[in-house]
Amino acid sequence: MSQRQALHERNPSPTSDYRLSHPLDLRSLQELIHEKALLYPDKVVLRFRDHVITYNKLNNSANQFARLLADYGIRKGAIVGLALDRSPEMLYCLLAIVKAGATYLPLDPEYPQARIEFMLQDADASHLITSDKYSGKFQSKAREILMEDLLRQSPQYNVTPPEVNISMNDVVYILYTSGSTGQPKGVQITQLGLVNFLVGMLKAPGLAMHDKVLALTTISFDISGLELYLPLIAGAEIILTDVQTSRDTRQLMETVRQQGITVMQATPATWRMMLESAWEGRLPLKALIGGEALSKKLAERLLEKCDSLWNMYGPTETTVWATLKKINLDDEIITVGRPIDNMFAYILDSQLRPVPDGTVGEIFIGGAGVGKGYLNRPELNKERFIHDPFSDSPGALMYKTGDLGRIVNDGEIQCLGRMDHQVKIRGYRIELGEVEYTLGQQKGIKDVVVLPKDERLVAYVVQEDGASINFAEWQQILRKTLPEYMVPSNFVLLPQFPLSPNGKVDRNALDAMGMEMEKASRIYVPPRTEQEKLVAGIWGDYLHVDKVGIKDDFFELGGTSIVAMQIMARIEREMGKRLPLASLFTANTVEKLTTEMELDDQSISWDLLVPVKPTGNKPPIFIVNGLDMNVLLFNNIARNMDPDQPVYGFQPRGLNGLDEPFETLEDMAAEYIAALLEKEFADGYALAGYSYGGVVAYEMARQLQAMGKKVKMLAMFDTYAYNKGHFETGLPRYIRKIKRQFPKFLFISHSLIHNPGETLRYQQAFFVRKYNEFAVYMGIQRPPETESAEDRINEKYELAYSKYHMQPSDACIIDLFRVNIRLYYLDDPDFLGWKPYALKGIEVHDVKGNHKTFLMPPNDKDFAILLQQLVDKRLSE
Structure with a gap:
């Protein structure tokens, strides 16, 4: 079966009438939430510290806030920044902005001030809802509204929903993601995209009335939409954590046990830390994981502790998660499964042609969840949000993810890392994700990140408890599956990786840590003779290595056929000795090559x-x-x-x-x-x-x-x-x-x-x-x-x-x-x-x-x- 057949037979071509897949699709988020509030008015919907909020209380407060916001001039089409600490009031305000027909701009107050001010300016936000704690902190043209004022004024407003004409094409939120130019870019997500995602999640991995969902993610990370909105349309319960708890995995572990959490979503880095935080015994937990690659080792560990494990994939631009897969212990390859309903995934080449199953290409996402593009970035939109040639819907777009992947297991998607994690070292193009994946399979390694440094690869490793360090063995195993230039020459052991606010590994911080290279596998043995010093210097010049020891292997240092020609030509020019290139197969160190040079011409092979x-x-x-x-x-x-x-x-x-x-x-x-x-x-x-x-x-x-x-x-x-x-x-x-x-x-x-x-x-x-x-x-x-x-x-x-x-x-x-x-x-x-x-x-x-x-x-x-x-x-x- 071809890739196109596999993808489309499992997911019918999108049409303009999404009701074919979901009877609720054309109903807005606020309608779906209001319906559940009428069905379960006295059921607890939210717990936060000592606060217990019912569906009726949440819905009524959000309606009152929405009516009050209208008096502040917030109506359909307005962009409203929201910078609040995690609390029930934060959720009131989120829902109120949506119910008012406006677009919310989530801002984590703990993000750098300059970044928040840039986002407010770039989005041209008309209003900023914040609290006394942050009053006057952020400089922008937005009119500041204090949450304390809303709490004081809202009780005088009607609890019925405001009458607003909602379209499924309305932008419900603008979420800023990191930009390659150094400035974040705002992604515009529609009502249709968000509702399609939520209703798809109700189908799988599924959520029931009895479920309790742990909400630990900052609202500036799009996956928080699942934690905050999915329970509201399922009649389930949200357990909202504060910032301190969300960062302390021991407290999270305690919350999971005490509150009886049944569904938790986190990045692989957070799940790893949870496993190290006194997690004893099995929990009746549905674990959702995404945001970074899921290793087989981590999957096996989680499956020992949880009822089920779901691997999710999707860029912010296509509305949270676009594909999912229930992971089983016998899965040989960890995939992100297939697209959710009304979403489509294609693996294409540079000419936008589907590649054969098993062949690596770029992942493109199409369907209802594809956003309206980046705010104020028309050129970037032309590059990333492009016409979907596989769709029958007029004007349908697909998103160019920049992720590498391939179709395996008769239609499942295997992610293979970022295309922008491709680096070039000494002329070689290297996919860091491939090196990380291969090294991560080795015994004793819990987690690994590979980064380029000084024209070489450095592997940062978090070790399994009690595992022995064996850099040489790791390198030897890697050489069986990877070419020499992809084998890291340095290893740095770390107790854990630094994380970004989104819970992902912070590669920039990792690179900037400047760990001492004494922990590297290469033991430096300095040249002893003038001839060894000269040869080592020549190697260093062409291999871009500061100090070449006499025991260092030419190929392990990244030596290639072209570099070998340059080195041998210079040796002949400066030292008057002509050696065959083939001698590097056996005389592959400075010490051996220098010994070879001491032979007379008749003795050289x-x-x-x-x-x-x-x-x-x-x-x-x-x-x-x-x-x-x-x-x-x-x-x-x-x-x-x-x-x-x-x-x-x-x-x-x-x-x-x-x-x-x-x-x-x-x-x-x-x-x-x-x-x-x-x-x-x-x-x-x-x-x-x-x-x-x-x-x-x-x-x-x-x-x-x-x-x-x-x-x-x-x-x-x-x-x-x-x-x-x-x-x-x-x-x-x-x-x-x-x-x-x-x-x-x-x-x-x-x-x-x-x-x-x-x-x-x-x-x-x-x-x-x-x-x-x-x-x-x-x-x-x-x-x-x-x-x-x-x-x-x-x-x-x-x-x-x-x-x-x-x-x-x-x-x-x-x-x-x-x-x-x-x-x-x-x-x-x-x-x-x-x-x-x-x-x-x-x-x-x-x-x-x-x-x-x-x-x-x-x-x-x-x-x-x-x-x-x-x-x-x-x-x-």
Whole structure:
């Protein structure tokens, strides 16, 4: 079943008549509350300290307040700020503003004064309801109304509801959320969105008359709407906490027990602290959790203590919670379930197309709960509140959440963290949420947050009680599932995480804590000799590490193939010693590399066959590199394949600057085969080649077959096979070139539209290279004074390719890995020229990236997984 089918068959397309799903949908919040007050006038609705409020008292007081507010000029369309301490009067005022037809702006008095004043100004609030305690504190144009005056004046007003014409499209509240620009932005939520959410919550997770709901969340956090309003339309009871109790988990635990709380909603951070606060025994509690990712460990702990656990998801912009899932102990993957009624969730790519189930994309939310957009932010609204192409309702919008997710379990949504938690370190794009999720599964870790710091990743860890610290083991386990650049190099142990007023982990405060890095896993051993100091300094410059110790691992410090090339070139330039890049596989520390440099040139290994990852019990795969000759490029692939999968690479002859490169492609293949056979691997080879190396691997397969050897796999990593043009002469050559120009022009035009940046960079580099070649040929400029060993090898290999006559082969089927971003024109973009040569057929595998980036982060992991699947399949056939 496709994602779109799964989402829409479970949730019918939204229509303008929401009564199809909920008979109460088109009735306003104030009507629903008034109805319950008439049904249960003497039932207790609210408890706060020693205050006990009935439905009749609450409703009558709110009606009186609403009529009084009208005399203050608060009517439909007005925006009213509310800055009160938590109390029954706070709820009276909230309901009164709604009953008056106005829009309330919730303001937590404990928030910074400048933030509250900004919100009042940005919303252009006409009035501010506050108390004597805060009178005159907040500077704004809003007319100040004191709650004490309302209490004194309201008894003279009628207790019947004010007659106000309420529309379901009216904005019921404006709630400010953090903004990426540093200034908060106001989200406008409608009556329809709020009522749809509340009625959906009545259905699941459900609320009954006997329930008691703990209200502990500040009104400046949208989930407080569930705690304050859902009981009012269900005939249930609210237990309202003051600020001190809401911040003290021991007091919360005592309140839950003494008051007989049956429903409680909190963030994962608050639930963790509750579990540490003398929580003994099981409670008849329905636990609602959301706001941050729910780990499997936390879910298991809560399920031991509660009757049921519900995982909720939804940004403020789509009205509190948009999806939910009842969590069970046997759930392998923790998801946020499916959308509530009249809400829709889509996982889309950058072109707003649904991605296949299991594929990561961005979460978009549509339906009745989508707000009216941000107040006074038209440009941001165009970016985030966009037309819903999957809806039949005219003008329907969907919200671009910025959250990553995928469809699993036949229609459930798994959240994978924020897109804006994506960071770039040393050129690698990293999803911090993926690192946190993987590290959080490790034994002994209760909670973890990963942050970038000084071009590295630092993991802040809260440990399980009594667990032993084992940074090295954590890193080792992580490397089995994550590439090296995603493995934190530093760990900091904390007793608990700092929290924001909303109960979420305060990442900014965590980063600013400046914890001492002595607790890091890396033990610094300083260089001892001048040579070690020089090498350590070079590593530090390119790896952006202040102090590199002689025991530090190149890859653990974030070393890549590109960085390795830079380091080795500088070592050769400054120290006069040329080393193969492949030496970093074994000489991966400053100490080992310095020892390697002390060997004479004849003792340094320039073997053709390089053990990229020689360990493992599976049959190895052998990969031939292209003209870049950087065998370290295969390190990304090897570390993302199965731990039990050996990987070998071939590096060309002549890299030492002494040996002569191969003259023909056939000789190259023969020498590579000789190096392979010398190691006495089992028959039944898996060969692969990247770019130019694919043709070499193809010739190796032909020669191995001629020797009676069996080739079980032959993979081409974006290799183009056509080279007949090298043998054309005279008129046919020019005719072919002329015929290519128009389709080539169309291709480049199309590429410029879809990938302008990458295409321009490629074309610019292409023309610069061609101009330099032409200028040297015409004598306009001099050739390079010095020619590197790599340049000499490239010249030889290009000449060898031009002389190579490809012959069809039936050695085995060809697995063709084809990139999805093509920056240069090909005559055969479908099979890359291989069809005439693959007598046993071609199987095409599309991979993400262009010719250079598909083997690099972040594409390398998906590529390696696909490659591993094919290796296992081909070698078992």
